[in-house]
Amino acid sequence: MAPIRRLPYGPLARAEAQMPLTTEEIALDHGFPGTRRSVTVHRFGPAAASADRPKAYIQAALHADEIPGLLVAQHILARLRAADAEGRVRGDIILVPYANPIGLSQAVLGTAIGRFALSNGVNFNRDFPDLAAPVADRVMDRLGQDAGTNVALVRQAAREAIAAWETATEADSLRKILLGLAIDADVVLDLHCDSEALLHAYTGTESWPDASDLVAELGCRAVFLALESGGNPFDESCSGLWWRLRNRLTTGRPGGAPPLPAACLAATIELRGRRDVDDAQAAADADALIRFLTRRGLLAGEVAAPPAPACQATPLAGVDRVRAPVAGVVLYTVALGDTVAVGQTVAEVVDPVTGIRHPARARTPGIVWARAEQRYTAAGAIITSIAGDRPLAEEGSGLLTAR
Ligand SMILES: [Zn+2]
CATH class of the missing domain: 2.40.50.100 (RNA polymerase II/Efflux pump adaptor protein, barrel-sandwich hybrid domain)
Known part of the structure; x- marks a missing residue:
């Protein structure tokens, strides 16, 4: 078992986290009296926000009754710990093995209700904030002609915008924590499942074909592309920031927007159906995700070209x-x-x-x-x-x- 350090959330935690692996508990605000919920966060790599290292963020079961991701996350954790022990972690990796402690507690008369908050019926994977406006306000006059510098400025502005979000509910407190961990990542993977389903994924139209190796590694049987799906789910709040911001900055600028790539590849991965909870399958899914992270430079090592895709994007x-x-x-x-x-x-x-x-x-x-x-x-x-x-x-x- 790796050592566990409990750190305050925020810049202090990142500055202090000069060790290969830290595990921290981040408490949610606005809970009922006598209750205290938290998310567990595993960090690999020396600093979560360094400019010259790739960063990946992975979370499981934001819809808390979608169980396959909880198991896949444990297999990923074991592989990351092994890689860390061998000194193979090259980027910053954050793994949140259960993303929704509110939903995980919603066991009602023998049935788990993890998709909607029982308090108000709101879907846990909707209503993440659209950060394009507050980020645009912060960077409007500061962006230049260097794309890399612009990306760093936008990420800093996004972190500031999230830090300034004054939440009023426990569910929004959770959204703020998760988004704060993910918003400056190059890769964001949100592990879900469907009712009965083939393995499939959702990602941004601008993230395609960049995400094609992810989809091929997993063997997805369908992948769905959208710029604006409606409802602002978690992945789109992370990746959509970039194209929404570019649209805002282009409007009213005679010379067009400064160079601003879609710097976050975010995908929602649907690990088949609710009952597809199988240890060998989860291990294979984790292996596929580790190969993807290795190809993206998060982990050291050689990785073969991905297999031929099992589907076309639609x-x-x-x-x-x-x-x-x-x-x-x-x-x-x-x-x-x-x-x-x-x-x-x-x-x-x-x-x-x-x-x-x-x-x-x-x-x-x-x-x-x-x-x-x-x-x-x-x-x-x-x-x-x-x-x-x-x-x-x-x-x-x-x-x-x-x-
Ligand atoms: Zn889901």
Whole structure:
């Protein structure tokens, strides 16, 4: 077991963390009397915000009832500890093995409720702040023609903007902690899972094809691209800052924006379905992520070229969310991984009053990558998702309904 140091959160912690590995507990604010929740943070590398080293941030189970990531995180932790003992950590790596202590405590009558805050129904992976405006205010007159200097200025401004965020709820306190740890990273990986699903990922349109080796290493069967998915999930708050900021700075500037790359590759990785909790599979997923981190210079070592991709990227707006035509019993007529045609029946919903079977049909051709695990559905609920390659919806229009 590695030594555990408990450090205050903030610049002091980073300055003091001149040791290969530290583990700290960061307390959430605004809890109920007599309760105290915290997140555990594992840091590898000497400083979390140094300019000349790549930084990666990984968290698991922001939706606290999505269990596969909790197990994968433990396998990653073991591999990082081994790499650290061998002196192979080359960048700064932060691992948050459980990102949502609020959700992890929401066990209700034998059922875990980890996606929404029971206090107000808000989805834990929504409503992260859009930092483009406060960061633009801070850097507007300071950016020059050197992209590297601009990136450093933006990261510093983003850290300041988050530090200035005065939260009022425990959930926002959690969002502030997580975003504060991740916002200046080159790579942000948010480990989730779906209901029943193939391994898939979400990332920014500007992060593609940069993220293609990540997707190929994992063997993702679908990857969805968007600039604005709507709802501002965690990954988009990190990566979207860069293109939102560039848009802001371009507007009203005759010469255009100063050079500002999309300096954060953020991805939400959906580790299959809720029941896909398997030790060997989790170890293989962790190995894939370690190979990716090695290729990106976070860890020393040789790594082979990634395997051929198992899918093509498609627009998030092209996802066909097939909804139940009536309430009733769901009988799927397609399996995960099936390729369907337009108009094909993907499920029948049996009305338990009349016995009539109502077909739910595909609106787009593509691969079936997710199904609802519940076999009883409400009318209008999403029961199947298909990866289409042509947009069916507008960017920014609540594309993450099922996420
Ligand atoms: Zn999730």
